[in-house]
Every structure is written in structure tokens, then in C-alpha cells.
Amino acid sequence: GQNIDQPTEMTATEGAIVQINCTYQTSGFNGLFWYQQHAGEAPTFLSYNVLDGLEEKGRFSSFLSRSKGYSYLLLKELQMKDSASYLCAVRDSNYQLIWGAGTKLIIKP
């Protein structure tokens, strides 16, 4: 079967750095996406990785290792507005997205 694993919840302090991990087992791989979802809102796109390595976009970076079936999202200089759920999704061999359950990130002052 297909499986995406992420921690259920994480807590971090404002101004700090946090890394959210995602491991996956899917039928095929055609890219990995990270989305942010604030409570009661729709998911919004953060990053896309299809090749191994680090993609940096402002305070957010995403890393991919295809051989390990592993990705992480790195958030720097945390702000209170970063409190949200972070969703990892893998595009499989049918070009459909398989979604993890999401990691709820709680930022404390």
C-alpha cells in the first residue's frame, strides 16, 4: 500500500528553527509537495521537490532524498503566524497526490 508518515504535532518557540520530517512509500514517485494549512482554511502550496537536494524559498526550505523515501521542511525564524498544519504529499505513478495526515505546528512566544 501507499503510505506517508509525518509527526502528528510539534511545538517550537518563536524565532527558532523547526524541521518537520516526512517519510513515504508510494507506487512510483513524480515529485513531493509541502502545503501549509491554517485551521479552518484551505491548504496553500509551499514547495516542490523532484530531484534530491535542498530547495530554499525565503524562511522555508525543503529537502528530498529519493533513495531514502524521505523529505523534510525546515522553517527558520519562526513567527506566530507559522502556527498551522504542514502537509506532505507525494505524486505517485498515476500522477495523483498521496497525502500525509499533516503535522500540527504550535509556536510558543
Add this chain to the structure above:
Amino acid sequence: IAGITQAPTSQILAAGRRMTLRCTQDMRHNAMYWYRQDLGLGLRLIHYSNTAGTTGKGEVPDGYSVSRANTDDFPLTLASAVPSQTSVYFCASSAESGGYNEQFFGPGTRLTVL
């Protein structure tokens, strides 16, 4: 209209009733999707359409049907609602189904079936 709109925002429905959730996008995207999101579970794909006139089944299609008569609209119909269909439903679209094409999401419909 800017992006994707969904209607209604929320709905309480009696079991056995028929319900259509509406989704419209103005980005001229070819691909559209319907997901449901339940607490503790990831988004699950119900149905999708790679282009107008075509549709496909996702992971959890039973009890749902869709149509794609034109590029902009992708309604989702529950023929006879059951309590297990209580969920938040998101419509999404992307320019194409593959490659570096992020999915854009509508605001969601919160459906309660009693």
C-alpha cells in the same frame, strides 16, 4: 471570481438526501480534483478530471459522482447521503495533472450528514 470558489460553505443534510457541491475555477486550469478531509487522516482523493469531458475515480469514489461539462465547473454529487460522508470537502485545480503543477484549493465545504 478569483481562483476557486465552492458552494455552499457549509450544509447540514438528512441521510438519504441528494446533494451537489459546486466548484468553479477561473484560472482555465485543465485538471480538477475533489478531496475529503477528515480529522487524523490525510486528504483523500474522491474523483478527478484531467481535462474537460473526462473524469476518473480516486481513492474513495463510492457514493460520489462528478461531471466535467466545461473547463470551469466540476460539481460533486452525493446521490444518497450517509453519515460517513460527514467531512470537509475541498475542490482543487492545477494547470495540468503532472510535472511542476501545484494544486490550488477552494475554501472548502463543511458537510454534516445526520
